[in-house]
Amino acid sequence: MSHQLGRVVSEILHRYFGELVQQVGNDLFIYGSKPISMIVKTTGLPRKQVIESLRTLLKFDLASFEPSVHEVVADYKLLPDNVLLLIRYPRYLLQIKSKYGTEAELLVEELLQQATSTATGLLVTVATKNKDDKEKNITILKLKDTFVSLATAGYIQQAPVADTKEGSSDVPSLVPVATIVPDLDSRQLIHAMTTGSLADIKDNIYWKVNYDRFHQDFRDDIMVKAMTRRIDDNAGELMRLLLQQMYLSSAAWAAESNPTPALDIREAVRRAADKSLLSQHVDHYLKVLEENGAGFVRRVGDAGGGQLVVCGRRAAGRLLEAVLDHVVTERLGSNAARIFRLIRTKKYIEEDDIQKHAMLPNKECKELTYKLLEEHFISVQPMKKAASSGAMAKAIYLYHIKTHDVAHTAQELCYRALHNCLRRGAHERNAHARLRDKQRRVRTIVHGMRMRGEPQQNIDDVEETLTPPELAVLKDVEKRLKQLSAAELELDRNLFILNWYFMYPK
Amino acid sequence: MAGRGRGRGGGLSFTQEQLQALGIARGENTTATLAPPPLFPKLEAKPLPLSCDAATDYMLIVKDQFIEYLHETPAYVKPNLRTDGIERYSDKYKQLALDAKQGKVLDCVWVNMPAELRPQASKIRMNSRKRKLDDATDINKKLQTLEKKETLDENAEVETENKDEDTVKKENDDDDEELEDEEEQEYEIDEGTDYANNYFDNGEDYDEEDDNLDDGPVY
Numbered sequence: 001m002s003h004q005l006g007r008v009v010s011e012i013l014h015r016y017f018g019e020l021v022q023q024v025g026n027d028l029f030i031y032g033s034k035p036i037s038m039i040v041k042t043t044g045l046p047r048k049q050v051i052e053s054l055r056t057l058l059k060f061d062l063a064s065f066e067p068s069v070h071e072v073v074a075d076y077k078l079l080p081d082n083v084l085l086l087i088r089y090p091r092y093l094l095q096i097k098s099k100y101g102t103e104a105e106l107l108v109e110e111l112l113q114q115a116t117s118t119a120t121g122l123l124v125t126v127a128t129k130n131k132d133d134k135e136k137n138i139t140i141l142k143l144k145d146t147f148v149s150l151a152t153a154g155y156i157q158q159a160p161v162a163d164t165k166e167g168s169s170d171v172p173s174l175v176p177v178a179t180i181v182p183d184l185d186s187r188q189l190i191h192a193m194t195t196g197s198l199a200d201i202k203d204n205i206y207w208k209v210n211y212d213r214f215h216q217d218f219r220d221d222i223m224v225k226a227m228t229r230r231i232d233d234n235a236g237e238l239m240r241l242l243l244q245q246m247y248l249s250s251a252a253w254a255a256e257s258n259p260t261p262a263l264d265i266r267e268a269v270r271r272a273a274d275k276s277l278l279s280q281h282v283d284h285y286l287k288v289l290e291e292n293g294a295g296f297v298r299r300v301g302d303a304g305g306g307q308l309v310v311c312g313r314r315a316a317g318r319l320l321e322a323v324l325d326h327v328v329t330e331r332l333g334s335n336a337a338r339i340f341r342l343i344r345t346k347k348y349i350e351e352d353d354i355q356k357h358a359m360l361p362n363k364e365c366k367e368l369t370y371k372l373l374e375e376h377f378i379s380v381q382p383m384k385k386a387a388s389s390g391a392m393a394k395a396i397y398l399y400h401i402k403t404h405d406v407a408h409t410a411q412e413l414c415y416r417a418l419h420n421c422l423r424r425g426a427h428e429r430n431a432h433a434r435l436r437d438k439q440r441r442v443r444t445i446v447h448g449m450r451m452r453g454e455p456q457q458n459i460d461d462v463e464e465t466l467t468p469p470e471l472a473v474l475k476d477v478e479k480r481l482k483q484l485s486a487a488e489l490e491l492d493r494n495l496f497i498l499n500w501y502f503m504y505p506k
Numbered sequence: 507m508a509g510r511g512r513g514r515g516g517g518l519s520f521t522q523e524q525l526q527a528l529g530i531a532r533g534e535n536t537t538a539t540l541a542p543p544p545l546f547p548k549l550e551a552k553p554l555p556l557s558c559d560a561a562t563d564y565m566l567i568v569k570d571q572f573i574e575y576l577h578e579t580p581a582y583v584k585p586n587l588r589t590d591g592i593e594r595y596s597d598k599y600k601q602l603a604l605d606a607k608q609g610k611v612l613d614c615v616w617v618n619m620p621a622e623l624r625p626q627a628s629k630i631r632m633n634s635r636k637r638k639l640d641d642a643t644d645i646n647k648k649l650q651t652l653e654k655k656e657t658l659d660e661n662a663e664v665e666t667e668n669k670d671e672d673t674v675k676k677e678n679d680d681d682d683e684e685l686e687d688e689e690e691q692e693y694e695i696d697e698g699t700d701y702a703n704n705y706f707d708n709g710e711d712y713d714e715e716d717d718n719l720d721d722g723p724v725y
Binding site for chain 1: 528551565568572575584619
């Protein structure tokens with residue numbers, strides 16, 4: 001809940017939902033939780049618009065509420081973590097598209113847009129939208145199957161429902177429910193498709209996207225990719241199998257999974273079978289993973305041909321180290337990174353020893369050390385000798401790295417950069433709003449003309465209303481916006497690793 | 507007093523040994539810079555280029571689509587238009603676009619929302635405001651002030667007002683929406699035609715202010 005986080009969250013809300021939601025969100029962020037009347041008072045907005053903003057926030061699960069002392073009204077609270085997830089939506093879609101194909105992508109996209117939806121409503125809307133698309137060939141039955149498999153795999157889950165038992169209906173309390181894979185009636189769906197109305201179907205089970213399941217996928221991908229890059233493809237494949245085994249027996253985000261017998265892994269490799277090299281050398285690969293796999297996998301016993309655990313916590317730690325090394329290198333240069341790594345390997349080290357081991361000129365070394373200290377990448381612990389009378393000369397200064405704190409520093413940096421990206425993007429968009437608007441209009445007109453089959457001459461005439469200098473400016477702006485947008489996605493990747501690290505308590 | 511003996515001036519500056527320990531040699535002391543640091547400092551190292559592959563392109567497109575979709579829906583809350591009094595040719599079109607979006611309400615699962623956010627919430631709120639007038643002493647006080655000020659139409663006005671309140675009470679008992687709407691209209695018509703009623707409204711505003719003070723936050 002830092003200042004930088006508040007700035008990012010506010011900027012994201014502005015980008016996605018406009019100025020008013022931003023104001024309300026910001027207000028909630030600053031004051032924690034408060035009722036409507038207080039929001040109205042501090043923001044100075046009309047009550048109606050505050051209500052609309054709150055609806056938006058609640059709909060997209062960006063805020064929560066609970067009954068206040070008076071019971072009749074609710075206190076609202078912003079959920080900054082969920083606001084940050086808005087940036088990650090494209091990644092969810094990419095993931096689901098590459099894993100389950102176009103239908104799943106359409107479903108998840110629609111569900112993200114609607115935030116919550118009933119199964120039938122979702123299926124019918126997606127099917128109706130893509131009715132005319134011959135290429136994709138979407139049918140409602142295929143969609144239904146995809147929906148069921150998504151629900152089974154846990155990518156979508158049932159939204160929490162209002163608790164009806166408690167008397168006061170003024171402020172409902174939401175309770176999460178266990179997801180039950182729905183049994184949808186195909187005939188009813190087709191009927192709803194043809195009539196175009198949902199009135200006949202009584203469906204009041206709402207669904208939403210399960211972010212956590214996606215995050216597990218991201219985590220697995222990162223781990224597999226890390227092993228692939230560190231060792232080779234086969235090791236990556238083995239890591240994937242190990243993770244699959246892990247899901248069978250332990251919680252998804254466990255710091256250490258329950259032990260898996262190596263026999264099971266061997267069995268799984270044999271079943272996967274297409275990697276002949278891997279199945280030949282399973283034992284060797286397991287050994288290599290254990291010894292040289294950055295501590296992702298650990299052997300805990302020898303029973304049953306060896307017991308293996310996957311250390312999520314260690315993996316997160318190692319990845320965080322890599323991220324931090326990278327951050328330091330990019331910000332302060334490779335020499336600073338050398339000092340940083342040195343301090344980490346030595347745990348606690350005196351200043352003189354840094355110079356000796358880092359093999360850098362005295363002055364440069366000191367400068368870099370102080371710079372690292374200034375930017376909160378390293379910490380210093382003075383050790384005073386009790387018996388000595390001199391003040392400073394006798395004290396020993398031990399440099400060390402508090403990983404958790406440094407991770408926070410990196411997180412702040414990410415937030416700040418993200419905020420800058422969003423801010424700059426908004427500025428570009430504002431500055432060239434008129435031109436971009438014009439371009440959009442010309443495009444729609446030209447598109448319309450093409451559809452009507454008008455002569456090329458006329459189309460050219462319309463297109464020429466955008467002069468070459470204007471086109472040049474537009475191209476430039478497009479490029480810059482694209483870069484900023486891509487940077488946002490990259491920053492989000494980093495934030496993901498940091499959050500993964502913070503998931504495990506200190 | 508033992509510590510004060512060494513070094514003249516304040517105790518804040520370092521001794522020569524300490525400076526040397528920090529890596530600053532004699533005569534190397536830089537003069538203090540008084541100018542503020544630049545607002546946009548130059549980058550020391552050029553940042554790495556961003557990866558630009560098909561996946562990124564796809565994500566960028568999807569993201570833009572998503573944001574565009576949100577901007578079209580009522581989820582994107584727009585401020586009331588501020589006009590500067592100058593008529594423009596484009597006003598007409600802007601108004602048209604605005605009208606198309608106006609009146610649309612975000613479709614949420616209303617059961618899961620607090621009552622005050624549900625679409626009919628504003629009406630309930632208005633009624634609850636009126637209800638506060640039921641307080642007998644309040645009414646009497648108000649009537650007395652009115653009696654002083656008014657000479658003629660006073661009786662008629664009190665009657666209509668009482669009638670209004672009765673209906674409001676009834677409505678509170680049963681939460682029938684239709685009835686509520688009818689009442690709402692009736693009330694509005696009264697307000698529109700009756701001069702005296704309009705006058706009475708001012709009193710209500712006065713009262714409202716008081717209420718707000720009462721409801722005020724506990725800091």
